[in-house]
Amino acid sequence: MRSAATRPAERLFTVAVWAAAGAVAAVFAWMLADLVAAGAARLSWSFLVDAPASAGRAGGIGPILVSTLLILAVAIAAALPLGLGTAVWLAEFARRGSRAARRVRLALDVLAGVPSIVFGLFGNALFSVWLGLGFSILSGGLTLACMVLPILIRSTEMGLAAVPEDWRRGAAALGLSRAAALWHVILPAAAPALSAGLMLGIGRAMAETAALIFTSGYVDRLPGSLMDSGRALAVHIYELSMNVTGGDANAYASALVLIALLLVINGLAALLAERWLGRRIVTS
Amino acid sequence: MISSANSSSSRSRVDAALRPALFALATASAALLALVLLFLAGESWPALAEGGWRRFLASDGWYPASGDFDLWPMAWATLAAATGALAIALPLGVGGAIFTRFYAPPPLAAAFRRLLGLLAGIPSVVFGLWGLTVLVPILARWQPPGTSLAAAILILALMVLPTVALTADSALAAVPPDWLAGAHALGLTRSATVLRVALPAARAGIAGGALLAAARALGETMAVLMVAGNVVQTPTGLFEPVRVLTANIALEMAYAAGTHRAALFASGLLLTALVALLAWSAARVGERTNA
Structure with missing residues (x-):
């Protein structure tokens, strides 16, 4: 039975909940509309391939895209083996609740919380100065590798943990070695989670600015090698909007490209995961 | 195994x-x-060895050239920005989560969740760009100069909102359906079910999400750097320009040397300790939910 007094309160709460959701959606729609409206006019094929001119006010982002992809490639090449190995050890080899496993997990949790600007400081001190790599794509990529490692390990470990225990027993009963079981059964079964983790890592690395300012630097020329400084797309957006007057239009166009790339990577990873899973499991 | x-x-x-x-x-x-x-x-050892912690807590201000490295004004600005952002993002985010779980028709709930997922992936530098070119001019027309603590709070609130909403959403999803059915059978209204049953049951998960969001707000650099105005001063009003600890590192690392560079690393160490503490408590809170 509802008394008359609760009805207005009930209606008020409903309105408040809808208003909160509506406000959130409206603000974000406003932001996305601004991004598209301000950036779409500049987008063209030549914007994607041309070199920036007059400090980025004119021209395109060709060399910056190349640098971004190189930095990402370095980051993934460094973080993937380390991350995959650690996750497999945690999920398949470490005894549950063993002290070593707990310590590794704690260290990774703390590492995941370290602010990106602090990774920038660390990368600058270790890679740029101590190892003498200077401001280079290699320094930037390795710094990002440290940053995305916890994300990669966490999602991979969760994916491995979700593989049914029966499959491991089945593989053992068939006389498969641990390595063969891992390679032919467990890793393929966990493939969607592995790609999802990889996607999260790439997304986070691609969006990163603060960790790159003092590691891969600002140079907007086409990099000749991994030892050259290269400006990532996110750093380019920062530079254009903060330090170049009249750079806003190109900053918005670059932001649109960055968001589009992030969306494409997400979609591609999901697709690859499905394909891989289907092929390996059905035929083996 | x-x-x-x-x-x-x-x-x-x-x-x-x-x-x-x-x-x-x-x-x-x-x-x-x-x-x-x-x-x-x-x-950071050179700065710590030469004067110890007192140098960072009891100097006359942040004047790197004369060796004064008082972190308090920037620490207060950091805390003010993160607290303000959370004060806005928490009610809106939890409201959004209640909307998707209890009020929205399923297709709308799915669309709202997808929107939040999309926003969680938008780079901080893009939030900063939008804040600088859209939000700051609006604030400036009303309360010049526009680049201010208020702008930082609003942009940070937007950035952490998806974190708050998505964690609250999954915490509400984990509330046992029996409890909700029980509340319904007892004749509780929908708002009473949400406020008296669902929210208390999901309390720990929501708190964990809020702590994660706080850690993210404290550690954020670019978005705040782009809209906060970056004047080193203890914040006295919402519309004063301020500089947060992370932005200070980003702004001064390029030319810092010697003790100054060491002082920036020390502020990074402090920031890491602060954020790690929050992340650790978030993990603890989350563990307690599962137990």
Whole structure:
């Protein structure tokens, strides 16, 4: 039975909940509309391939895209083996609740919380100065590798943990070695989670600015090698909007490209995961 | 986990090498944290050794050229920005989560969740760009100069809102359906079900999400740097320009040397301790939910 007094309160709460959701959606729609409206006019094929001119006010982002992809490639090449190995050890080899496993997990949790600007400081001190790599794509990529490692390990470990225990027993009963079981059964079964983790890592690395300012630097020329400084797309957006007057239009166009790339990577990873899973499991 | 140590794994020489190899990788991953802390501590040592902590807490202000490294104004600005952002993002985010779980028709709930997922992936520098070119001019027309603590709070609130909403959403999803059905059977209204049953049951998950969001707000650099105005001063009003700790590192690392550089590393160490503490409490709160 509802008394008359609760009805207005009930209606008020409903309105408040809808208003909160509506406000959130409206603000974000406003932001996305601004991004598209301000950036779409500049987008063209030549914007994607041309070199920036007059400090980025004119021209395109060709060399910056190349640098971004190189930095990402370095980051993934460094973080993937380390991350995959650690996750497999945690999920398949470490005894549950063993002290070593707990310590590794704690260290990774703390590492995941370290602010990106602090990774920038660390990368600058270790890679740029101590190892003498200077401001280079290699320094930037390795710094990002440290940053995305916890994300990669966490999602991979969760994916491995979700593989049914029966499959491991089945593989053992068939006389498969641990390595063969891992390679032919467990890793393929966990493939969607592995790609999802990889996607999260790439997304986070691609969006990163603060960790790159003092590691891969600002140079907007086409990099000749991994030892050259290269400006990532996110750093380019920062530079254009903060330090170049009249750079806003190109900053918005670059932001649109960055968001589009992030969306494409997400979609591609999901697709690859499905394909891989289907092929390996059905035929083996 | 199974241990077929003697039967199948002895068959393969690869297996014998696999466990120690993977253990070495795991150790290397964990050692990375030690390496980070070691380098931060090592690089900040010159500043710490020369005057100790007092130098950062009881100087006359932040004047690197004359060796004064008072962190308080920037620490207060950091805390004010993060607290303000959370004060806005928490009610809106939890409201959004209640909307998707209890009020929205399923297609709308799915669309709202997808929107939040999309927003969670938008780079901070893009939030900063939008804040600088859209939000700051609006604020400036009303309360010049526009680049201010208020702008930082609003942009940070937008950035952490998806984190708050998505964690609250999954915490509400984990409330046992029986409890909700029970509340319904007792004749509770929908708002009473949400406020008296669902929210208390999901309390720990929501708190964990809020702590994560706070850690993210404290550690954020670019978005705040672009809209906050970056004047080193203790915030006295919402519309004063302020500089947060992270922005200070980003702004001054380019030319800092000697003790100044060491002081920036020390502020990074402080920031890491603060954020790690929050992340650790978030993990603890989350553990308690699962137990």
